[in-house]
Amino acid sequence: MFRMFNIPNLFTAANMLCGFVSIILALFGRIDLAPLFILAALVFDFLDGFIARKMNLQGELGKQLDSLADMVTFGIAPGIIMLVMIVIGIDFSALLAEESGTNFQNTDLSYHVFIQIWDWIQALIYGVPNDFDASIKYLPFIALIIPFFAMFRLAKFNLDKRQSERFRGVPTPLNTIFFLFFPLYFSFNLNQWEYQEKWILMLFDCYTLSAITVLFSFLMVTDIPLISLKFKTWTWNENKFRYILVGSSLIIIPLFWIWAILIIVFLYLLLSLIENYQLKKHEV
Numbered sequence: 001m002f003r004m005f006n007i008p009n010l011f012t013a014a015n016m017l018c019g020f021v022s023i024i025l026a027l028f029g030r031i032d033l034a035p036l037f038i039l040a041a042l043v044f045d046f047l048d049g050f051i052a053r054k055m056n057l058q059g060e061l062g063k064q065l066d067s068l069a070d071m072v073t074f075g076i077a078p079g080i081i082m083l084v085m086i087v088i089g090i091d092f093s094a095l096l097a098e099e100s101g102t103n104f105q106n107t108d109l110s111y112h113v114f115i116q117i118w119d120w121i122q123a124l125i126y127g128v129p130n131d132f133d134a135s136i137k138y139l140p141f142i143a144l145i146i147p148f149f150a151m152f153r154l155a156k157f158n159l160d161k162r163q164s165e166r167f168r169g170v171p172t173p174l175n176t177i178f179f180l181f182f183p184l185y186f187s188f189n190l191n192q193w194e195y196q197e198k199w200i201l202m203l204f205d206c207y208t209l210s211a212i213t214v215l216f217s218f219l220m221v222t223d224i225p226l227i228s229l230k231f232k233t234w235t236w237n238e239n240k241f242r243y244i245l246v247g248s249s250l251i252i253i254p255l256f257w258i259w260a261i262l263i264i265v266f267l268y269l270l271l272s273l274i275e276n277y278q279l280k281k282h283e284v
Contacts, residue, residue, distance in 0.1 A: 016072045139207075180261065
């Protein structure tokens with residue numbers, strides 16, 4: 001019985017626990033801390049597979065546990081975080097007006113975000129008149145499309161033998177990292193919103209966030225071949241796009257900090273498309 005509680009499975013459990021903590025933090029307005037627990041979960045998600053291979057402890061139980069943990073951390077958690085971000089986006093101007101001219105701390109941020117979530121719940125369930133009146137109060141539910149598509153993406157990954165070397169569709173961890181840009185940027189730049197470019201303000205509008213959510217959720221279940229960071233050999237010819245991605249990321253992260261998330265995600269998609277083109281060219 002105790003063999004199921006081996007080291008890789010405990011790391012998988014830690015992954016899922018971080019996902020649950022992230023969900024709770026997001027619902028209580030701590031959108032500054034919720035992404036950090038997902039980033040910690042990413043580390044545990046890498047370690048469980050790595051240790052399982054090194055200790056020869058791979059098995060069906062670990063595979064099922066990993067899928068369950070990934071569904072929580074890379075499906076439900078980003079869905080809840082984006083739901084909260086869309087709620088913020090509906091009443092974005094009001095939140096900024098409340099903090100105009102103040103030194104806005106993260107503890108204050110969590111309080112005001114929580115109040116906005118509560119106002120949304122009151123409008124939704126009890127019909128209390130506020131800024132979430134009319135049909136717009138249903139808009140945040142569009143974020144639940146993330147766990148919906150993540151469920152199918154994870155099931156597809158477990159069954160699709162073609163994904164042993166290259167992914168088909170955007171993997172759920174990468175999709176989650178992309179969504180983390182929004183709460184992280186919002187939290188760390190709240191004191192500078194009056195100096196932000198207009199297009200950045202538009203990026204955090206509820207309708208823009210909703211459209212982005214739908215687009216990247218759909219990308220999870222597409223059949224587009226994408227780069228996998230699984231190295232079977234270390235040769236340049238077989239791994240040049242992997243090396244370019246990893247090397248570029250190491251340069252981009254310290255230079256662009258939070259913006260590096262978006263840059264690396266789009267670089268990953270671009271390199272995957274270039275690799276697809278070259279592979280098709282060789283086939284011809």
